Amino acid sequence: MAPEFGLCPLCGQRIVATIDHYLPQSRFPALNLTPANLIPACSDCNKRKLASVPTRAEDQTLHPYFDDLGNERWLIADIQPSTPPTVSFHIRAAGAWDEVLTARVRKHFSVMGLAELYVAQAASELADMSYGLEILGAAAGPDGIRQHLEIQFQSCQARDSNSWRTALHEGLRDSDWFCGEGYRLIRTHYPENV
Numbered sequence: 288m289a290p291e292f293g294l295c296p297l298c299g300q301r302i303v304a305t306i307d308h309y310l311p312q313s314r315f316p317a318l319n320l321t322p323a324n325l326i327p328a329c330s331d332c333n334k335r336k337l338a339s340v341p342t343r344a345e346d347q348t349l350h351p352y353f354d355d356l357g358n359e360r361w362l363i364a365d366i367q368p369s370t371p372p373t374v375s376f377h378i379r380a381a382g383a384w385d386e387v388l389t390a391r392v393r394k395h396f397s398v399m400g401l402a403e404l405y406v407a408q409a410a411s412e413l414a415d416m417s418y419g420l421e422i423l424g425a426a427a428g429p430d431g432i433r434q435h436l437e438i439q440f441q442s443c444q445a446r447d448s449n450s451w452r453t454a455l456h457e458g459l460r461d462s463d464w465f466c467g468e469g470y471r472l473i474r475t476h477y478p479e480n481v
């Protein structure tokens with residue numbers, strides 16, 4: 288059950304630092320050493336999960352190895368026209384999910400604080416992208432920007448259909464405002480870099 292790149296499977300962002308008991312030791316001592324109940328996790332996710340005690344099926348966070356969310360796109364990035372551009376994330380229930388799974392995905396995002404975490408990561412990613420997008424936009428215009436974002440989207444999607452990067456590039460690609468002018472507004476709050 289070694290996690291890919293040593294990253295926590297609960298958030299996909301931070302380094303594994305501990306072993307989380309999916310069903311807590313205090314209530315399920317018989318599962319203390321059952322491998323399927325032991326999940327490598329970062330300390331932040333582990334603490335957040337310990338603080339949340341589910342009492343209903345809908346409140347149970349996701350199991351990274353047993354819960355299959357499928358490959359349909361369900362993590363959506365919304366791009367707000369602002370200076371700098373603002374990104375937020377929401378969950379769009381996939382067709383194959385039942386009500387309990389939909390509630391559990393939302394619960395998982397809430398308990399682990401993933402929407403806030405992804406917003407911070409996306410803002411940092413945009414700052415990294417901005418210089419390259421300005422050069423590309425000057426040479427190839429909005430169509431060039433959109434084609435570039437489409438390739439980035441496909442590349443991210445090929446690895447993970449619902450990573451925040453996949454969602455971010457899809458949202459940017461689909462935003463006429465971002466491809467036309469928004470990409471030039473990312474760096475305006477860093478005047479020393481102009």
Ligand SMILES: [Zn+2]
Pocket residue numbers: 295296297298299300301328329330331332333
């Ligand atoms: Zn984590």
